């Protein structure tokens with residue numbers, strides 16, 4: 140390796156010592172781009188000369204620069220590798236609800252070894268909690284939360300067989316009953332919460348409590364609704380589907396509804412015969428629909444999931460779905476105008492003229508970022524029925540000069556009709572040259588400045604080449620060479636991208652961008668881009684930023700879903716965690732560490748902002764019930780010991 144920047148040198152010192160470089164190799168270019176990112180952050184992080192070159196003009200007029208740094212109201216805690224949760228000393232945590240806890244008094248009782256039986260499996264809190272939002276329904280705290288997927292080896296422990304003679308493998312559904320149980324544990328839970336002397340709890344039997352599963356009836360709006368590619372034998376209208384799938388991150392609308400985001404929907408489908416060819420088959424290749432799926436085996440017991448029988452069924456998943464938490468009888472709506480891809484979350488902003496903007500990421504290596512802009516403005520108390528139906532979908536392009544543009548996915552620009560732009564959105568975005576990204580996870584809009592952030596979690600194949608020396612591509616053939624916002628080859632750590640729309644208007648198509656942070660490990664990689672940006676220190680190491688919310692004070696809450704081995708490149712990072720970052724100074728402190736094996740994902744606040752709700756997904760045993768019990772995903776509460784607000 141050539142000379143890299145020692146961690147103790149400022150960029151200026153390093154710059155003076157090293158220019159001009161004797162030769163430029165690939166790795167140098169990566170470093171240069173990475174440091175250019177630091178330069179753009181100059182106003183925030185004072186990285187030095189790079190700011191003058193890259194950023195000075197771009198930052199003009201930024202409201203963020205006029206902001207004062209946000210006070211991070213706690214001391215950062217140490218990394219942990221144990222099986223429980225840690226928070227700063229002046230905070231307390233408690234379990235609110237676990238997978239299998241009752242929503243209704245007729246729910247089956249949890250069995251510590253076998254969990255919940257199929258009968259009544261839709262009467263309990265679902266598994267693998269993820270995105271969530273809280274709503275004020277006549278003064279009640281109503282929590283709406285996703286259950287992303289099932290850990291089948293835990294759920295199907297009763298049917299597991301150790302020998303090779305049985306049809307049932309451990310964790311593989313061997314009956315329609317097994318399938319139904321898994322379908323019931325996923326989707327969305329709506330539940331009323333109440334706080335008493337003993338803390339927060341679910342209001343069992345609240346009339347607002349509801350489970351939405353893989354079987355719940357839904358309707359479609361938008362350009363794909365009713366299209367022939369959406370029609371099936373069970374639904375010849377192409378207007379009504381059953382269920383919502385792989386509900387990952389969340390969002391909300393200004394009119395008080397919940398947005399659930401269908402991510403890895405492809406994994407639920409399989410085939411007993413041949414896969415379709417032609418346009419439908421090409422779509423399968425782009426979206427990863429295969430003969431075996433992810434092992435859910437639904438297709439062995441339900442022709443709806445057998446794509447050799449029902450080839451259009453996968454077109455009916457992969458959407459943004461709107462749910463009204465105030466009306467348990469309401470039918471969830473799949474809004475096709477917002478595109479079909481592996482939706483992570485949906486973060487809204489309002490354009491300066493009041494139009495609704497929804498930012499969205501497609502979480503797969505080398506896929507894209509999107510935004511929706513409604514045709515009509517949002518008016519409080521006005522008609523909101525068109526705001527997720529009529530408008531324009533855009534895909535993001537990023538230039539290395541720290542500018543970018545949202546490119547409209549129109550029929551003219553893509554050569555596709557409106558229904559196909561909706562159904563095969565990835566293909567439409569490829570057609571306009573959208574920028575391949577390092578797996579866009581959650582996007583968060585800063586309520587105190589005209590800017591938004593996206594966690595680019597990692598991309599182990601970024602910049603990698605095949606045997607012929609060609610750079611690897613996404614599933615659509617778009618190359619994943621190192622590029623501006625994705626500056627590192629073999630990116631195992633991830634970064635958080637930030638953009639500021641032109642004229643501080645989220646409705647604008649032009650923006651400038653920088654990297655808020657590149658995660659890294661300066662104790663293992665003392666120099667170079669894998670050390671991370673200077674706001675990464677030995678005290679706040681993390682990898683794979685994923686969940687993210689920005690609170691009303693402007694503090695950025697970052698949740699991780701990464702390598703928790705605490706070894707090698709990940710030494711010192713410990714378990715997955717939640718950190719808080721100041722958007723202005725760039726300082727980041729560790730707030731919470733999750734139990735071993737878990738991902739920390741999903742965050743919202745009580746209506747009075749005195750309690751934070753944090754999701755713990757796929758923990759290892761013994762969390763949270765102790766030895767001898769199945770591990771259970773759970774939502775925990777975090778409060779300040781002094782009862783003050785936190786967010």
Ligand code: FEO
Pocket residue numbers: 287387388402483502580
């Ligand atoms: Fe479900 Fe991309 O996380």
Ligand code: CA
Pocket residue numbers: 387388483580581685686700740
């Ligand atoms: Ca995620």
Ligand code: CA
Pocket residue numbers: 580596685700
């Ligand atoms: Ca993730």
Ligand code: CA
Pocket residue numbers: 700738740756
């Ligand atoms: Ca996850």
